[in-house]
Amino acid sequence: QVHLQESGPGLVKPSETLSLICAVSGGSISSDYWSWIRQPPGKGLEWIGNIYYSGSTKYNPSLKSRVTISVDTSKNQFSLKLSSVTTADTAVYYCARGPMVTQIHYWGQGTLVTVSS
Amino acid sequence: QSVLTQPPSASGTPGQRVTISCSGSRSNIGSNTVNWYQQLPGSAPKLLIYSNNQRPSGVPDRFSGSKSGTSASLAISGLQSEDEADYYCTSWDDSLDGHVVFGGGTKLTVL
DSSP states (O other): OOEEEEESSSOOOOSSSSEEEEEEEOOOSSSSEEEEEEEETTTTOOOEEETTTTEEEEEEETTGGGGEEEEEEEEEEEEEEEEEOOOHHHHHEEEEEBBBBTTEEEEOOOOEEEEEO | OOBBOSSEEEOOOOOOOEEEEEOOOTTTTTTEEEEEEEEESSSOOEEBBTTBBBOOTTTTEEEEEEEEEEEEEEEEEEEEEEEEEEEEEEEOOTTTOOEEEEBOOEEEEEE
């Protein structure tokens, strides 16, 4: 059974870079699409971006200038970096996997990242 | 403002049939398939319907999806108390080099 686990700081200061890692177990990262999705408290889901196992990426146009998603096949994990964060970036961040970008069959439990000084 | 438009709320009584709509445009729903997710309180979303009307293994056949033109719908028949959750539609949008778009979500209340 595929299991995804997000990890990273729960608190980030404004203007700094948010960095998260998603560790994948129970399956290889060398297939499918790997995504980051976030959900501000009390609000809906927002797609951040995704990476195909080969390394090709797609990003949310509204976040593209600040987002980098990368994959490390040797460690079976992928990561998210979001630069120049503001309080608007406070959210639960989910990592996810699916055979297609919009068809996500596996989700991590989510990790709350708060942006505050 | 979400690219896909959903009603913010819906409700029904146990046993009833309820539908949730998802309206988009030619660049998203009009050109690509629609998927639906269920998010129970405090949990990660769960894939409910993919490719417009396909159910993943384990999803009851009480849940069904359909698509017509630039709109899609999720129907839940035989409503149960455990169906109380937030529901999101999503699709690929061909504009701006391509990206995923979500609906704003619909909170379903079982009365």
